[in-house]
Amino acid sequence: MKYILCADFGSTYSKLTAIDVSARKIIGTSKAYTTIETHILEGFNKALADLESQIGKIGFDKRLAASSAAGGLKMIAIGLVPSLTANAAKMAASSAGAKLIATYSYELSSAESEAIEAAKPDIILLSGGIDGGNKEVILHNAEVISRLSHDVPVIIAGNKSVAEQASRIIADGAGRKPAQLVENVMPRFGELNIMPAKTAIRDLFISRIISAKGLDDAQAIMAAEIIPTPLAVFEACELLSVRGSLTAVDVGGATTDVYSMTDGAPTRPNAIEKGLKEPFAKRSVEGDLGVRYSIPSLVSEATLEAIVQYCGIPEADVSSWLDTVSRDTSIVAERGSVGAAIDDELAASCVGISMSRHAGRLESVYTPMGEMLIQTGKDLGDVSLLIGTGGSIINSPNAEAILTRALASTADPYSLKPRAPRIVIDTSNILTAMGLLSRVDKDAALAIMSQQFGL
Amino acid sequence: MEKTTIVLGVIGADVHAVGNKIIDFAFTNAGYNIINLGVMVSQEEFIEAALESDARAILVSSLYGHGEIDCRGLRAKCDEAGLRNVRIYVGGNLVIGKADPEMVISTFKNMGFDRVYPSSVPIETAIREISEDLGHSVITSN
Numbered sequence: 001m002k003y004i005l006c007a008d009f010g011s012t013y014s015k016l017t018a019i020d021v022s023a024r025k026i027i028g029t030s031k032a033y034t035t036i037e038t039h040i041l042e043g044f045n046k047a048l049a050d051l052e053s054q055i056g057k058i059g060f061d062k063r064l065a066a067s068s069a070a071g072g073l074k075m076i077a078i079g080l081v082p083s084l085t086a087n088a089a090k091m092a093a094s095s096a097g098a099k100l101i102a103t104y105s106y107e108l109s110s111a112e113s114e115a116i117e118a119a120k121p122d123i124i125l126l127s128g129g130i131d132g133g134n135k136e137v138i139l140h141n142a143e144v145i146s147r148l149s150h151d152v153p154v155i156i157a158g159n160k161s162v163a164e165q166a167s168r169i170i171a172d173g174a175g176r177k178p179a180q181l182v183e184n185v186m187p188r189f190g191e192l193n194i195m196p197a198k199t200a201i202r203d204l205f206i207s208r209i210i211s212a213k214g215l216d217d218a219q220a221i222m223a224a225e226i227i228p229t230p231l232a233v234f235e236a237c238e239l240l241s242v243r244g245s246l247t248a249v250d251v252g253g254a255t256t257d258v259y260s261m262t263d264g265a266p267t268r269p270n271a272i273e274k275g276l277k278e279p280f281a282k283r284s285v286e287g288d289l290g291v292r293y294s295i296p297s298l299v300s301e302a303t304l305e306a307i308v309q310y311c312g313i314p315e316a317d318v319s320s321w322l323d324t325v326s327r328d329t330s331i332v333a334e335r336g337s338v339g340a341a342i343d344d345e346l347a348a349s350c351v352g353i354s355m356s357r358h359a360g361r362l363e364s365v366y367t368p369m370g371e372m373l374i375q376t377g378k379d380l381g382d383v384s385l386l387i388g389t390g391g392s393i394i395n396s397p398n399a400e401a402i403l404t405r406a407l408a409s410t411a412d413p414y415s416l417k418p419r420a421p422r423i424v425i426d427t428s429n430i431l432t433a434m435g436l437l438s439r440v441d442k443d444a445a446l447a448i449m450s451q452q453f454g455l
Numbered sequence: 456m457e458k459t460t461i462v463l464g465v466i467g468a469d470v471h472a473v474g475n476k477i478i479d480f481a482f483t484n485a486g487y488n489i490i491n492l493g494v495m496v497s498q499e500e501f502i503e504a505a506l507e508s509d510a511r512a513i514l515v516s517s518l519y520g521h522g523e524i525d526c527r528g529l530r531a532k533c534d535e536a537g538l539r540n541v542r543i544y545v546g547g548n549l550v551i552g553k554a555d556p557e558m559v560i561s562t563f564k565n566m567g568f569d570r571v572y573p574s575s576v577p578i579e580t581a582i583r584e585i586s587e588d589l590g591h592s593v594i595t596s597n
Contacts, residue, residue, distance in 0.1 A: 081503045132457055132488070133508040161457075189490045189508055272470075272495060365495070367468035368519050374495060 005060040006433035009067040014043035017433035064436040068229040072099035080128040088185040092194035096201035097231030129159030142166035146173025232435030246385035253292035258358035264378025271373040292329040302349040311345040347392040352405035389426035458488035464496035467525035471518040486594035520551035530567025546572030
């Protein structure tokens with residue numbers, strides 16, 4: 001096996017990466033506009049022609065692909081208590097590469113059921129109750145789901161005592177939705193078990209979603225199943241973590257993803273861990289943070305005042321730029337323009353807020369034994385590498401400055417963000433391709449990434 | 456038959472861990488399914504654990520003298536969270552210094568605790584009484 005072609009079908013671009021596996025080297029990249037409405041392969045063929053004009057016609061031994069086309073893998077996660085099974089379900093969906101639209105807890109209300117209906121998720125993950133624990137809530141929620149009018153596959157990963165019953169309610173209900181039963185995401189109190197649900201999500205993506213998203217023709221010319229793009233990035237980061245702990249931020253037009261590959265154990269001597277022990281390999285996806293489609297929610301979270309203050313551009317100019325790019329999301333700012341400076345600040349806000357949400361937190365408690373620190377979530381303080389990826393980071397000349405917003409600061413000493421990682425930029429946008437390559441040749445993927453990031 | 460589940464923990468900013476382990480051991484031996492939240496447990500954590508696990512009771516320990524402040528409002532919060540049928544028990548060194556045990560018991564009962572165990576009560580008594588409340592038949596080792 002010598003040459004591998006990796007394709008990434010996005011919602012606007014198809015990106016190709018040609019790899020010489022034996023030389024452990026990327027030999028060419030290209031991208032072309034994707035038109036999922038017309039034909040997914042049009043963009044692919046255009047990009048391939050461009051690639052061949054650079055490197056000549058090559059007989060690729062394997063073609064591999066990931067996709068985030070047609071809105072990605074839209075999921076809804078449901079659990080019982082927000083910090084427990086709902087959080088576990090959220091982590092399972094995120095680690096499978098889903099674009100999590102919403103997470104719900106307790107009994108679903110009719111307003112929530114309408115919101116689910118309107119969001120049209122590709123998959124619903126239903127959990128609730130540890131094994132032998134609460135039964136009523138998951139059964140109630142199964143009833144609610146069974147009455148949703150659109151056809152959506154449901155994965156049931158809750159209390160084993162009633163999971164089968166919940167699955168029958170959904171499968172035999174009026175909508176006859178496909179229901180798949182897997183192990184509980186939290187079988188015992190405080191214990192995560194997200195792999196079975198993650199595997200089921202991937203299998204469903206392959207068996208149903210690819211075809212529903214119009215990717216059949218693309219699948220037909222690939223050597224292996226198409227996987228969600230964030231899953232490929234996740235696997236690339238997981239593989240690279242053998243070289244040391246790391247975290248990665250991917251800022252996109254609609255969402256911002258954060259990956260951390262570290263056990264997250266306390267780095268402060270008097271910290272006690274509380275709450276759910278999060279996994280070594282964690283991904284979080286923020287659906288309200290992005291530099292184009294998510295501008296209204298990003299601005300409401302970051303505040304316009306802060307954005308204006310950080311980039312030092314008059315408020316009127318900032319507002320008019322935000323209006324312009326919200327209306328036409330395809331606008332790319334010219335280098336060195338006012339728009340580019342504002343876009344940098346939008347990306348930096350996404351980086352800062354998403355890392356604050358991803359990282360754990362400390363809470364100071366005064367006890368008769370002195371001050372104690374209670375840690376919830378992962379401590380990323382000692383992480384050695386921070387990778388920036390996604391168009392708005394890698395195309396900016398200020399990428400490193402944008403990423404420094406992910407670092408720990410005295411402004412919020414209780415946020416456990418990375419303290420002094422080495423910052424690297426995924427300038428050639430290789431993470432997705434490396435995640436795909438790792439499925440067939442781990443050594444080659446690790447060698448290329450190590451070379452790229454100077455490890 | 457499913458085991459009776461009890462949520463256990465030391466409330467507030469209290470870090471006394473030894474008694475907690477002994478209670479866990481004794482109740483587990485008596486046939487209970489114990490969910491032990493350890494030390495420095497907030498009221499919310501007790502409630503969330505009871506919700507997910509369908510626990511029949513919450514067993515709160517306090518040894519550092521601030522029990523009265525830490526435990527206030529737990530019953531009301533349980534009721535609010537839909538845990539009206541979950542019994543709540545408290546035990547340990549509940550107030551600072553030498554206090555009249557009857558006074559201590561009545562203070563905590565007024566706060567909504569079903570039973571109150573000052574440090575003088577042997578654990579066997581607590582297990583027997585709590586098992587009566589919950590209709591749990593104690594497994595006795597030979």
